[in-house]
Amino acid sequence: MDTLVRSFCNKTRLFSCAEDFLNSGLIAETSLLISDIMMPGMSGVAMLECIRQLEYAPPT
DSSP: OHHHHHTTOSOOOOOSSHHHHHTTTOTTTOSOOOOOTTOSSSOHHHHHHHHHHTTOOOOO
16 A cells, blocks of 8 residues: 555655554644554544544545
């Protein structure tokens, strides 16, 4: 997935779980978010709900 995204984006970041992304401090800098809805721990859907509670909604 990283190689595919890098082919059309300048900068990518990979996170092993939703919690790592939410704690990264990079939410406001995110212009595109690709997530697995069945991740271990917090699901992608739950992560999106957390992001929306922070009043930030990146394109998905």
